[in-house]
Amino acid sequence: MIQAPKGTKDLLPQNSGAWQAVEMSMRRCAALAGFREIRTPVFEHTELFQRGVGDSTDIVQKEMYTFVDKGKRSITLKPEGTAGVVRAVIENKLYADPLPVKVYYLNAPIFRYENPQSGRLREHHQFGMECFGAKEPSADAELITVLLGMLTELGLRNLTVHINSIGCPECRPRYHELLKAYLKANYDELCPTCKERFERNPLRVLDCKEEGCKKIAKDAPVIMNHLCDECAEHFAGLKSLLTAQGTPFKIDTHIVRGLDYYTKTVFEIIMQSEREGLALCGGGRYDSLVTQLDGPALPGVGFGIGTERIMMELLSQGIELPVESVCDVFVANLSADDRPQAFQVVSCLRDKRIKADMDHVGRSLKAQFKYAGKIGARHVVMVGGEEALRGNVKVRDMETREECETPVNDIAAFFTK
């Protein structure tokens, strides 16, 4: 038997309602803030991610779904959301519109070749928002606030945004040297992986989970204290905007994102329950990414949030989303001869935008009632019998168990009034 590929999941009817509810919140919150939807291809030229995400990152080095197509092009399935959006903005010259360009993507499939486990799949889905052409910290603050508003609207509680600034090409190299000098003094006590990180990306040592490394990281120089004036001012601006607005945040100098393109602001939301330490959402500012991909000098900020992880968090916080009913009116037939009439009634109700359904498997009247109860129909209309001789149908309220008779020709009016 053919199974779904490892690390993939079907979205089944019993769950799609909850997903749609989440999607509705995402759309509404983004639209309220002036963001419009963008959809970019599921695959891109491999080079886009090598240059955008960064050749040295784990994502590019060992997690991409890359293949050569029949035209001998190297193609890669999107391993993250931002690069494709940036490419589309440059290619379609969206920056010619009045700035900023504010876009969001809704449940874009994201592919990473990893070993699946709790909260980790090979194909997952992300909602993301990106804002181009705004260098002011209010753009950063806006994203964070809208994001938190959206999660709150869904009913999630106790989520805190962790923010940090990792500087810019101006000040980060200087800090790098400082950090390396500090780490060198404690080199022997670092864990094996961190010894490797020392050369490649010393920042990563700061969020190592090994006890020994944590201790060393605690007293490491903090980048916050070594930002250039511009970066420091930007970060101060972000903090005061969030504070003034009442958006809760926590400064976490250990946040280091795994993608190379971030500058200045980086932020994360960590899952509060279920599995501690798992990121629900990650994002930040990327002021040099657009030029790096041969676009104009255009600053950017954005974030991506994993929908599967939102669903996990909703589940662990015991939140149930309002889901649309499957059927409001079930039209039962008393005998097989009444089915054409039932079919007409169903069609008539649907024309009036009433969710209606009928028997399609030849059930007895009793079984039809049972079925109607199971699919949650509030009313059952009975077609046939003595009422039919009078041109009427009987309607039963499944909750109050009250029944009444009404002309079949007025059936739609009966439910719309």
Add this chain to the structure above:
RNA sequence: GUGGGUAUAGUUCAGUGGUUAGAGCGCCAGAUUGUGGCUCUGGAUAUCGUGGGUUCGACCCCCACUACCCACCCCA
């Protein structure tokens, strides 16, 4: 990529080296006369993950593969 656990009806799980593999839930049908949610009764459904091997004989023992769950790395 590395490590641990698991793989039996739609589902959650029992089970024994030896003729017909079980339960709860779900599903279907009944409990006289045109009706649901409770209760009762009956019924259907499993090449016991796939492929090898050991054995007179394996669902139960061994090996491989695959998938799932969990953890590390990393991330959403």
